[in-house]
Amino acid sequence: MTEPTGAEHWTPVCELSDIAPDTGVCALVKGQQVAVFRQARTDRLFAIGNFDPVGKANVLSRGLLAQLGEAITVASPLYKQHYCLSSGTCLEDEALKVPVFPVRISAGKVEVAASQH
Amino acid sequence: MNSANPVQHYPDHSAVTRVVVVGNGMVGHQFIDSLLASEADQQFDVVTFSEEPRVAYDRMHLTDFFQTRSADPLAMTTLETYQGQGITTYLDDKVVSIDRETCTVTSAKGHTVSYDKLVLATGSYPFVPPIEGNDRDNCFVYRTIEDLEAITAAAENGARVGAVVGGGLLGLEAAKAVQDLGLEAHVVEFAPRLMAVQVDDGGGRLLKEKIEALGVGVHLSRATSRIVPGEACQHKMEFADGEALETDLIIFSAGIRPQDELAHSSDLKIGERGGIVINNECQTSDKNIYAIGECALWNGRTFGLVAPGYAMAKVAASHIAGGEECLTFDGADMSTKLKLMGVDVASIGDAHGVTPGARAYTYFNQPEEVYKKLVVSEDNQRLLGAVLVGDAEDYGTLLQYMLNEIQLPEFPEGLILPNHGDAKPGLGVGALPDTAQICSCHDVSKGVVRDAVVAGCCSVGDVKSYTAAGTGCGGCVPLLTNLVNHELEELGIEVSKDLCEHFAHTRQELYHLIRVGEIKSFAELLDKHGKGHGCEICKPVVGSILASCWNEYVLKDEHIGLQDTNDIYLGNMQKDGTYSVVPRIAGGEITPDKLIVLGEVARDYGLYTKITGGQRVDLFGAQLHQLPDIWRTLVDAGFETGHAYGKSLRTVKSCVGNTWCRYGVDDSVGLAIEIENRYKGLRAPHKVKFAVSGCTRECAEAQSKDFGVIATEKGWNLYICGNGGMKPRHGDLFATDLDKETLIRTVDRLLMFYIRTADRLQRTSVWMDNLEGGLDYLKQVIFEDSLGICDELETEMELNVENYQCEWATTLEDPEKLKRFSHFINSDATDDNLAFVKERDQIRPAREEEKGNLIATAS
Numbered sequence: 001m002t003e004p005t006g007a008e009h010w011t012p013v014c015e016l017s018d019i020a021p022d023t024g025v026c027a028l029v030k031g032q033q034v035a036v037f038r039q040a041r042t043d044r045l046f047a048i049g050n051f052d053p054v055g056k057a058n059v060l061s062r063g064l065l066a067q068l069g070e071a072i073t074v075a076s077p078l079y080k081q082h083y084c085l086s087s088g089t090c091l092e093d094e095a096l097k098v099p100v101f102p103v104r105i106s107a108g109k110v111e112v113a114a115s116q117h
Numbered sequence: 118m119n120s121a122n123p124v125q126h127y128p129d130h131s132a133v134t135r136v137v138v139v140g141n142g143m144v145g146h147q148f149i150d151s152l153l154a155s156e157a158d159q160q161f162d163v164v165t166f167s168e169e170p171r172v173a174y175d176r177m178h179l180t181d182f183f184q185t186r187s188a189d190p191l192a193m194t195t196l197e198t199y200q201g202q203g204i205t206t207y208l209d210d211k212v213v214s215i216d217r218e219t220c221t222v223t224s225a226k227g228h229t230v231s232y233d234k235l236v237l238a239t240g241s242y243p244f245v246p247p248i249e250g251n252d253r254d255n256c257f258v259y260r261t262i263e264d265l266e267a268i269t270a271a272a273e274n275g276a277r278v279g280a281v282v283g284g285g286l287l288g289l290e291a292a293k294a295v296q297d298l299g300l301e302a303h304v305v306e307f308a309p310r311l312m313a314v315q316v317d318d319g320g321g322r323l324l325k326e327k328i329e330a331l332g333v334g335v336h337l338s339r340a341t342s343r344i345v346p347g348e349a350c351q352h353k354m355e356f357a358d359g360e361a362l363e364t365d366l367i368i369f370s371a372g373i374r375p376q377d378e379l380a381h382s383s384d385l386k387i388g389e390r391g392g393i394v395i396n397n398e399c400q401t402s403d404k405n406i407y408a409i410g411e412c413a414l415w416n417g418r419t420f421g422l423v424a425p426g427y428a429m430a431k432v433a434a435s436h437i438a439g440g441e442e443c444l445t446f447d448g449a450d451m452s453t454k455l456k457l458m459g460v461d462v463a464s465i466g467d468a469h470g471v472t473p474g475a476r477a478y479t480y481f482n483q484p485e486e487v488y489k490k491l492v493v494s495e496d497n498q499r500l501l502g503a504v505l506v507g508d509a510e511d512y513g514t515l516l517q518y519m520l521n522e523i524q525l526p527e528f529p530e531g532l533i534l535p536n537h538g539d540a541k542p543g544l545g546v547g548a549l550p551d552t553a554q555i556c557s558c559h560d561v562s563k564g565v566v567r568d569a570v571v572a573g574c575c576s577v578g579d580v581k582s583y584t585a586a587g588t589g590c591g592g593c594v595p596l597l598t599n600l601v602n603h604e605l606e607e608l609g610i611e612v613s614k615d616l617c618e619h620f621a622h623t624r625q626e627l628y629h630l631i632r633v634g635e636i637k638s639f640a641e642l643l644d645k646h647g648k649g650h651g652c653e654i655c656k657p658v659v660g661s662i663l664a665s666c667w668n669e670y671v672l673k674d675e676h677i678g679l680q681d682t683n684d685i686y687l688g689n690m691q692k693d694g695t696y697s698v699v700p701r702i703a704g705g706e707i708t709p710d711k712l713i714v715l716g717e718v719a720r721d722y723g724l725y726t727k728i729t730g731g732q733r734v735d736l737f738g739a740q741l742h743q744l745p746d747i748w749r750t751l752v753d754a755g756f757e758t759g760h761a762y763g764k765s766l767r768t769v770k771s772c773v774g775n776t777w778c779r780y781g782v783d784d785s786v787g788l789a790i791e792i793e794n795r796y797k798g799l800r801a802p803h804k805v806k807f808a809v810s811g812c813t814r815e816c817a818e819a820q821s822k823d824f825g826v827i828a829t830e831k832g833w834n835l836y837i838c839g840n841g842g843m844k845p846r847h848g849d850l851f852a853t854d855l856d857k858e859t860l861i862r863t864v865d866r867l868l869m870f871y872i873r874t875a876d877r878l879q880r881t882s883v884w885m886d887n888l889e890g891g892l893d894y895l896k897q898v899i900f901e902d903s904l905g906i907c908d909e910l911e912t913e914m915e916l917n918v919e920n921y922q923c924e925w926a927t928t929l930e931d932p933e934k935l936k937r938f939s940h941f942i943n944s945d946a947t948d949d950n951l952a953f954v955k956e957r958d959q960i961r962p963a964r965e966e967e968k969g970n971l972i973a974t975a976s
Contacts (some may be wrong), residue, residue: 014942022651022678023685025942033941033948040640040678041650051950056965057694058940058948064681066652067619075653077682077690 010104010111016043019110024074026050026061029114034101035061036110037074037085044072046085046113047103052076053096060098131719133881135415136437137222137232138165139212139379143237144410144426146173146193151434153202159438163204164230166222168211169261172196177423180290182265183297184834186813189845190820215383234437236404237393238430241411241421242371246282250344255366259291268368270300276365278350279303282341283370284311289457291368292333296458299830303334303362305341305354307371315464319481320506323488324469327460336362375412375419388414391505397445399433404871404963407433415446424557425449431560435737450520450557454505454512466519467492467502471579475501478530482507489533491515498524503533513596521553546600547607555600556593561586561598570604577601582844594891596761616877617654620647624802624877628662628773637667638675657681658877661764664800665872666913670927671763683762686938687924688744691737693951693962696744698724698736699761700751701797702791704771704809705732714754725959731768731806733759738960740947742939748925757797757923764801764878766807769793770818774811774828783828785811788857792826795861796868798921802875802884805868808903823881824864829853833860837867837895838885844880849892852900862911866899869910 004072013027013036023041025032033050050058055078063074066082073082082091083098091095102113136152138145149163167173174191180245182191199206210224215235223229243258245251255271258264259281271296272279277688279295281288284306295302304311310321311328325335331820340357347353350363375392386394387401392414399415401406410426411419420426428449435444454463470477474495481488485507492502500518505511511533517523526532551564561584574580581587614623621821622630627642636642639659651659660679664671671680672687683689688696691876700715715734719726722743724736739747747757761767771789775781789809799805808819809826818841819825825836831854839848852863875884888895928934940948952963 016944018936020674020677020937022656025937027947028941028944036942039650055692055694057692058950059690059694062682062685062690062694064649064653064656065678066654066656067650068652069618072650078692078694080653081650109872 010106010113012106012109012111014110015108016105016110022065024061024063024065026058027110027112029101029112032114033058034112034114035074036103036112037061037065039065039072044107045103045110046072047101048074048083048085048088049099049101051098052078052081053090053098054079054081120939133160133162134233134437135162135164136234136236137230137233138163138236138238139222140238140240140376140412141165141167141169141173141206141208141412142240142410143173143193143240143423144430146241147427148236148238148409149204149406150529152438155434161437163202164207164232165199165204166207166210166212166224168209168225169288170209172199172208174262176260179259179262179265180294182262183269183294184813184850186269187288187815188262212379214939215379215406217383217406223721232405234407235917236433236437237401237406237408237412239376239379241419242341242376243369244372244374245369246341246371248341248343250352250368250517251717253344253352253367255342257366257368259368259370265294266635268294268366269298271366272300276300276351278364278845279368280305280354280362280364281368281370281711283372284308284335285370285454286312286457287330288368288370288405291370292328293458295366295368295974296331296333298755300365301334302332303336303364304328305336305339305356305362307338307340309338311335311337312462312464315468316462316504316506317469317490319479319490320462320488320504323481323486323506324457324460324462327486328458331458331460335456336360340879342760343661362375373411373421375414377412380408380412380961388417388419392419393538395429395446397432397447398436398443399429399446399936400436409433416448418448420449420451422449422451422453424560425451427560435632450516450554452512452516452519452557454509459486459588461505461507463503463505463509463512465503465505465516466500468504470502478533480535482529491529491533493525495530498527500525500529505533510595513593516557517549517553520549523548546596546603549600550587555597556584556586558745559585559588566597566600567604570601570608570610571699574601575605575610576887577889578883581886592654595889598889609636614791616658617652619643619651619655622646624658624662625874627659628666628873631659631662632666636670637663639663639679639845640675651679654680654877657684657764660684661802664765665917667921668798668800668917670922671924672928686741686744687758687762687928688739689762691962693783694948695737695962696739697761698739698743698744698747698751699729699733699759701759701793702733703793704769704786705795706771706786706790712753714751718750723960725961729761731772733768735761738953738962740940740951742945742947745929745935745938748931752923752926752929760798760924763798763800764803765798766793766796768806769821770806770808772809772811772816774809778811780814781811781828781930782830783811783833785809785817785826788826788833789817791857792861792864795918796803798924799868799872799917801868801872803878803880805881821845822848824848824867826860835860835863838881840880840882842905844882846886849885851892851896854921863899865914866907866910867895869913870895870898870906873910 011029019025024035024037034047035050037046050060053061057060059077063077066073066075071084073084088098088100173193210226212222213225214223215219221231221883279300280303281291284304292302292304311324341354342357343355345353347363351365354362377393380393393408395408397414400409409429432444432446452465470492475492487507490504503515549563553563569580569583574583587597615621656679678971717738724738727735729735769789769792771785774785804866806822807824808817808822810817810819811828820836821839821841825848827834833855835851836848837851840846952968953960954963
């Protein structure tokens, strides 16, 4: 996760406990819908865009976390394509990509960095 | 199509061959199917006549009519299908003459149709012995659905006793039907044993004892001399030996005769004892006229079974289509296996040992009522025939020995002796030639099964759907299973049964690990038996198994991450990310007040409203943040979650039953509600649907459900593993005339056994198709407790029932859980991508191109 630069800055979105282990929530950050996931075994956080480019709906935060080989992904709740949480790439169609956002825990708060949209 | 036009004019294309098929029974239908499926260059214009008022139906399962009282389940095709295939069909119209000069046929209703090729598939007619009084009222034959309707009507008109003349295969079927109609049943046979053609004296004696034990009177060596008015009953049958039998109705089932009248009157060659003479191509003495099925005489023989008829149909079709490989008919094996009134009977080849030099081995076990006989060649090398009564499990193996002339083991008796520890000398499927017929009902050979496996079929279920093997009488399924496994092994295909990369186990294995190890969470299971983090395959499977075993709240912290798209928000996600709301309406019964509440909720939240196939109301277009408010209103009004989102019990559909219906015989709604309330919320490998019908008219369509219950005069009939949807499957009759307590206990056991043993996302229909041993095996497990697990299954179900909770009621109590029901975790704003338009006075999601131009946006 790269440090935010320039115009970006960290926005606190919720408590860590607001995200049940191995699930996601959707946060509104600077006008953008961001899906934030919490991996159960490691408490690692991931943040990607919430818009599903295949189903054309804001639903990715409601998908199941799925490990495929090395990749940690979310399976779209609509048509089950997998999006890599680190790169945003769709495993079924590499031409499809969703944005990835830096995310961290600071003073117990989950924070996401996104620029104004 | 009953055309009003008496003379048919068809376009005269030389490339089009007009094929007229006289008779639309099973064989006539098979011929049409084969002809249309042929890859011939020419086109066929098919015209078919039937003297019956309906298109082809499954006459082999005619007796099933008494269970359903409906002709539909027996149908092999429909008039619409025929029309769609361009076939001209004349029903209830018999062809009465052939003009071979002008190549035309004329029907009773005066239709004259010309032909290029004519196919006679007129079947046979029941032989009624020339006895005085055989034309009295309530004397029937047993051949068509109309015959069965007449018999049913007579039974309903007060007949108490029924006698069947003829103790053959069909006669015993008829006797069962008589008994099922609630009459005292008798069989009167001229020969000294039952099924005289198929079984020998030893087998016949045992068969008689078994049939009598079922409450059917068996009268052997009785020649009926006349039928006169009775005293206690309508008729008195007087026998040549001076004895007599009083009965109210009589069914003649004393054999069949080829229906060759039409051939006779048009001077085609007929056999001395009837039957239209055909050659190996199924052509009659006129090369443009073919005869197939029971009306045909080949090599001096007629064939009263459907398999040879099908074979002839395919031969005639291939000959007319004129492809490169023309088939020929070279006789047919008349071996049969069937279950008569619950008694297994099988007959193979030379059952009576008439081959010169033939010798026999016999095994007779009186306590267990099993009789088996092998007929072998003089040199003990080949099997010539066999008779099996009471236990026909060896049929498939023995038939292959006989058909393929496989060398017998050193001690052939081992093939029929009971297996106490030592394995029977099995028949390696590898030893069978490619031409070996595995399924005789659908004529599927070993080679065809292997080709199916090569083409990608990886299970018995796949091979069944691909080749139809094993879908007729089912007798070949054990052999088929061996063969499929063998072919997979031969190909070096190792079918990985691992659930996914995180668990090297099948679903069944995981179920047992969880149950036996009392594992209560995914994390614990992953630590003990898996690796990695899990995926969208294993998580929902484990979530479902945990719920089936322990039935904890599915949104508990340790379970919530396992729930799939719908379960995790307790609603069904639609294409735009909104949800549909489906409250439980048990049995489809709802008070007006509650119906009004549903209407008010739908109106207040602007939800699209539709009635579901499961007799409920579905409210679409609810947004995440609206779900808790909607459900609070519904729960306050007495509704519970409908689990429409879960792989779990969905609905128990019902007809109105005897409470209101003039025809109902029991309270189907009451039972449906009781069943639905017992099993609601039960998580299973896939969704489970029930239905309960209050009579055999079956308005609840129970036979298309996973579990279907139909009221009878004596209790409830249970059908299982039916399915609608993409691949419809008719439910199998599992048990009859159950009282309610037994019914519930049976379903408890069946459901838990399905949950234990099914694969991931496997509906009961596919589960059954893949269950080794099939229906009989399942009956042993459930009724005879052959695995010794019935107590466990019942206890497990009790636990599930006790731990039921309405997941929405629980969720509404927990403010932490409710936080998740908001589009944003950090804002009360809603999803600005949602948009709806109106159609037929209700909302629907806006299409992409409509989104700029909205009439309603998210609120």
